[in-house]
Amino acid sequence: MSEFPSITTEQAQTPLPRSKTDWLPLLLVPALALLALPFVGNPSSWVTLTVAGLAMGMMIFLMASGLTLVFGLMDIINFGHGVFISLGAYATLIVLGPLAAWGKADSLALNLGLMGLCILVAMALTAIVGALFERIIVRPVYGNHLKQILVTMGGLIVTEQLIHAIWGASPIPIALPETLRGAYVVGDIVMERYRVFAVVIGLAVFGGMQLLLNRTRIGLLIRAGVENPEMVEALGYRIRRLFVSVFVAGSALAGLGGVMWAFYRQTLTAGMGMEVMVLVFIVIIIGGLGSVGGCFVGSVLVALVANYVGFLAPKLALVSNILVMALVLVWRPEGLFPVARR
Amino acid sequence: MKPAFLASAQPEDTGPSNGLLLRLLSSDGPRSRALAALLVVIVLGLAATPFLFGGSQPLGTAAKICVFIALAASYDVLLGYTGIVSFAHTMFFGIGGYGVAIALDRLGPTWTSVGLGLLGALALSAALAAAIGLLSLRVRAIFFSMITLAVASAAAVLASQMSTITGGEDGLSFQLPHQLRPAFRLFAEPVLGLSINGRVLAYFLVFFAALAVFLVLLRIVNSPFGRVLQAIRENEFRAEALGYRVVAYRTAASVIAALAATIAGGLLALWLRYNGPDTTLSFSIMIDILLMVVIGGMGTLYGAVIGATLFVLAQSYLQVLMGWANTALTGVPVLPDLVHPDRWLLWLGALFIISVYAFPGGIVGHLRRRH
8 A cells, every 4th residue: 555645635526537447348249240240141141140149139238147146255266157047047947847838828918927936936046055055055165266276166966966866867847838939920039038138137136236336236236346345445435335235146146047047948957057167157257257247248159159160160169158258368368358357 | 505394394214124115105104094994995896806806897996996096196186285176177188088998998998008008198188188277277266276277168069069080979889909808818727716717807907006106196186296286276376486487397297197087987998998078078977086086085196095985885875875765755855855865975975064054074084183
């Protein structure tokens, strides 16, 4: 702590300079979409691809946002995050079992009610398990990345096995509610209904998170905690309680993402969370560890690239994510929006 | 002038009687009677397996133990000695397997193709490991874990998609060189009641190659280079301040570990006469390696020996035990599901978590502390 300049009354009255918004990464997404248009050629398939990519991106964002926030706030990297995705997906079975009729009914209200219930149950379950996970697995290893990685991997193995023990080891098919099947057709543009639904949910969650983080007191504290946890603690706030609630909320978001992902794949396996974690890690690295906005941009970027490349050169699609990540890291080694400078 | 941590870490002088053995172990002995006894039992047991047990199943288990000892030891160089977590170790394991498999499949069953395949695989592994290390170890070690996970999964998908070269999901079956086939006899007469056929020769090839890899790795971690790796693990910042280029050392460690894993992969392919995504590339093998190293003991290569042996034995025989418990507990709610033979990983996972908390040195650390 070196010398602080003494604050004169004059300085204190001048408003703080507004922090500059970093537009460049934000422009990346529309630029990419426009760039892909001439290559795809046909505007209607371009719209289809873009909507599909956006839907995919929103789902990845839902699953990744909690992880990146937890990392930013407390420098914890949870390699077991994927198991909350699986758990959220399996939680739909609790609802789909007794209420199967709601999904078969040709009524939008009942179908959406069913989805809403699935999401609620999944988020409640993953929040509870998340709180336990934080208490049992993560808390003893604060401040040690190596042990965190190991012990959260251990938690992943055990919880995955427990899912096997409870719901069985074979894949379980689940059906989309009646009115969310099929596609909207506008002219010759085809948009799958469920993907539009996923985009709406994703945007709503992103909007809600932005409001919470930027317009509420809790959000202010979380952002301050990401910036400088010791300072927040010194000001008398219980950063630990704040962190536990962020961890629980992050787990619940992963559960929500898990529900969306489950209905997208329409098959449940205990390993599905870990499979998608690869994308999640790529996304939070691209976005900058700890940045929610970066995570959003990264998710959409990766999903759009994967969709365009998959359409143009299917062979390349497998490595496109890695390629995007490598390019971003060459450009900005700490990700698009570097946050946690530790 | 050597920095203090280098000088203080040198092992104490020992008598001349066990000098040769200790030199072979790079002056890094077991330092515990119980551990030494356990290691002797494992090594002698592995060496004598073809003479002691008939049939192909014990021999297969023993060969798997040998391969996984080499693999887990190479992983420990990264995890235990350098303190970085890689999830791409199976990728290098797979590259080794595919190198040997593709060469033997395409160039015919000769020793030249084994050599060519292994060399090509080693070159590819070294280049990939260096590229990943230089790209991701620059910023912070945690990037490395995530990026290796991503690259490894891409490699697994790539291997199963490029079916014209790799055989896709089915993998590749191939013929071994003449001397390693079951029909080959080294001597006309049986030795110690065992006819030395190609299968036994293949086993001893795997055994001695794994032993050699292990001893070379032991040599490396006990060299000044290995001490620097440990210094980086203990305090990255201080090691950098002493003038060691942390990125270069970590990348070098990751290349060395990758090379050893490649050899292990080649050995497994030679033994199985087959290589596919499930035998060398899958993520579950990565988790197996993690369990072996952590339960056996991080930061000591003997931990890899104990861990790998225990794990492979558990994989083969714990399930029998659990099946027995499962039938004994029928009627009790929930419990039979938890001890179902397929849930053996649940208990090893729990043991893994307990190891990380309570026994950071694993089994080896525990054995050594008692003396």
